[in-house]
Amino acid sequence: MNLDKWLVEFKETADRTLLRGMDDTTGLEERIRMNIEKKGKKRFRFIYPVSAALVAVALVIGFTPYLLQKESTTSIHSPNGTSAEPGTNQKPDPKAHSASDDQVIMETVDEIVGALRVGLTQEQIKEKISVPYTVVEDYGGSGDDGTEEYWGFSIFAKEGYQRKDWTMIETEALLKRDVGLEMLVGWKDKKLHWYTISYVQGKEVYLFKLNSNGTVNEDVIDVPKDGIQTPPAPSIFDLKPEEEDRFYNYMYEKKDDLLRGLSPIDVWKLYVKAQQEGQLEMQYALHIEDDGFEKPTPEQYLEDRKKDPIGARNSWKQLKKMRELASDITLEQTSDKEAVVWVTFKDNRDKVAYKMLKNKQGFWKLSWMARQ
Structure with a gap:
């Protein structure tokens, strides 16, 4: 029996068919070689006349647990504890x-x-x-x-x-x-x-x-040390007590009269707080709704958010990074009805701009697609 020749034929056939999804069949080939040598020539005589393709089927079925294990090591469908059982003289690797x-x-x-x-x-x-x-x-x-x-x-x-x-x-x-x-x-x-x-x-x-x-x-998660939790780091986005009151009043009532006398930065900070609290209805209300501006309906706005968890996660990470690294907030008044809120960062990354518009009632609101 020419074992090496047979294995070459098996590998070529299997690579074209059953194992085309595996990047490397070398390990599998070695395991097959060892199994065949253990079985002995006499027993193999009854198998050898079968075509290499059919033998490949039989051998791959026999190695199915190995294949499934290799393919599912990072799958959420069948997470395995270890990739292989340690040998008798082998210490288990915690990694x-x-x-x-x-x-x-x-x-x-x-x-x-x-x-x-x-x-x-x-x-x-x-x-x-x-x-x-x-x-x-x-x-x-x-x-x-x-x-x-x-x-x-x-x-x-x-x-x-x-x-x-x-x-x-x-x-x-x-x-x-x-x-x-x-x-x-x-x-x-x-x-x-x-x-x-x-x-x-x-x-x-x-x-x-x-x-x-x-x-x-x-x-x-803040794990308390000696029963004491670490207080959150102060941020330039933190609201004063009277601003907190205005935030919650607007969140529940959505009345623009509560925005009377507020600057573009004041309104924008309410919007950032609404993002932090996950208040979508308030975020929508703080955008301009005058005629002539392309905007989604409230129903579309809310439904679209449910369809994009990855986008929502990226927005959260972006907000978190901005709160951690922002060093200054400045206002550029471009006209009586338009302004830009600029955010500067501690690590000298590019500044971020938010476009603000004054509506017909004289209240500052965010432009749709406000982040520039």
Whole structure:
């Protein structure tokens, strides 16, 4: 038997058919060679007359677990704990578990964010994330926001891991790498209403939330030290107490009279706060609505936000970076009815401009597509 010749023929046939999706079949070829040599020549005589293509089918079926394992190492459908079992004299490598791999965790978070959106059915979620889930009963079956049911997912969890309490973020388990991601989904009318992902990167735990209106929040979880939480860093976007009162009054009433006497910067800071709070209706109301300006309807504006979770996440990151790095806010008055708000940054990156317009009633509003 010319084993090398047979393997060449097998490899050429398999590369054209069954294994065309694999980047490298060298490892598989070596495993086949070892298996054949162990079986011995006498047993192989009954197999050899079969064509190489059919033998390839039989051998690939025999190696299916290996192929599936290789293809699913970063999939949210079947996250594996380790890529291979350690040998008898081999010490287990803690880095082999996906919960220890920041890149795999982050790629999985990105994949989930790109795949899920408000309004998906439970069956659609099961197709996208086939990790076992827990129906969470601790919430009493109904939430203040209309949520009727809760599902919990533990992704990249080590064997034996069980979440203690779905009402709290498992920061300790995440930091110990007992689990890579924790996900909680809220359902309304059997459709996705909102979800959260808590995940670990380095020595920090993050919380991502897709809200029911399509907006997102994502930030580091402040783990209290000695029972004391770190106060948020001051920002030039922070509102004074009277500005806070005006913000909440406008958020609930949407009456432009509350904007009387405000400068373009004052109105723009209310808009930034509305972005931070995920208040889409208020953001819409702070845009100019005069005739002659192309604008979406309120319904279109709200519905479009639900369809673009990646865009919502990018907007949140952009806002967060601006709040952290902005050093100054200045106004350029280009005419009686037009102005530009400029934001300057500490790291000398390019300034950002927002176009402001005065409406027919004399109130400053944001232009549609205000960011220049």
